[in-house]
Amino acid sequence: MAQPTFRIAPSILSANFAKLGEEVQNVIAAGADIIHFDVMDNHYVPNLTIGPLVCEAIRPCTDALIDVHLMVKPVDRIIPDFAKAGANIITFHPEASEHIDRSLGLIRDSGCKAGLVFNPATPLHYLDHVMDKVDMILLMSVNPGFGGQKFIPETLNKLRDARRRIDAYTAKTGKEIWLEIDGGVKVDNIAEIAAAGADTFVAGSAIYNTPDYKATIDAMRAELAKVSR
Numbered sequence: 001m002a003q004p005t006f007r008i009a010p011s012i013l014s015a016n017f018a019k020l021g022e023e024v025q026n027v028i029a030a031g032a033d034i035i036h037f038d039v040m041d042n043h044y045v046p047n048l049t050i051g052p053l054v055c056e057a058i059r060p061c062t063d064a065l066i067d068v069h070l071m072v073k074p075v076d077r078i079i080p081d082f083a084k085a086g087a088n089i090i091t092f093h094p095e096a097s098e099h100i101d102r103s104l105g106l107i108r109d110s111g112c113k114a115g116l117v118f119n120p121a122t123p124l125h126y127l128d129h130v131m132d133k134v135d136m137i138l139l140m141s142v143n144p145g146f147g148g149q150k151f152i153p154e155t156l157n158k159l160r161d162a163r164r165r166i167d168a169y170t171a172k173t174g175k176e177i178w179l180e181i182d183g184g185v186k187v188d189n190i191a192e193i194a195a196a197g198a199d200t201f202v203a204g205s206a207i208y209n210t211p212d213y214k215a216t217i218d219a220m221r222a223e224l225a226k227v228s229r
Contacts, residue, residue, distance in 0.1 A: 047145045
């Protein structure tokens with residue numbers, strides 16, 4: 001079995017906002033691959049976080065990919081703003097768009113990779129007719145809106161289903177689609193999550209609430225090294 005490529009994406013929602021640029025640089029220097037950027041609007045989810053100005057401010061701090069997760073409704077108005085602010089990947093929830101195909105096209109036309117996000121109880125059938133426009137599938141393993149929640153075990157079954165869909169589509173078309181997981185990812189469960197099919201791991205408090213980012217990310221990598229598919 002081949003060793004899969006795994007990517008670790010710390011969520012800056014758990015970072016120290018008084019020194020955000022430094023936090024972004026430190027976590028990448030510690031071995032992370034992607035900066036995960038959680039956008040909440042106090043409408044679609046019950047919390048309010050950060051917008052395009054913060055994305056624009058951290059863009060010069062790193063060459064790493066910035067992965068913007070839009071927990072906002074409606075989404076189309078804000079997509080071009082994040083693209084201009086330096087996002088590389090923009091994902092949104094199908095419930096937040098009136099026309100999913102159009103929103104995915106808007107992200108790609110703005111120069112970013114596009115993805116769909118699935119809440120714990122949101123079915124994967126929204127993917128059926130848009131796989132050609134999807135570069136990433138993000139499964140929420142908690143209900144969105146707050147950091148620090150516990151991983152929902154049923155997500156493992158959903159990951160296996162999403163992995164089957166991706167592998168079948170890639171086999172048919174050659175197109176690469178990343179499978180990201182967000183919520184309750186820790187050193188002690190990351191291998192099980194990877195074995196179920198995830199290749200990109202969002203971790204917020206599990207990294208930023210530890211004293212040594214590199215030690216935590218190294219421990220995650222050591223667990224991931226045990227996984228083959």
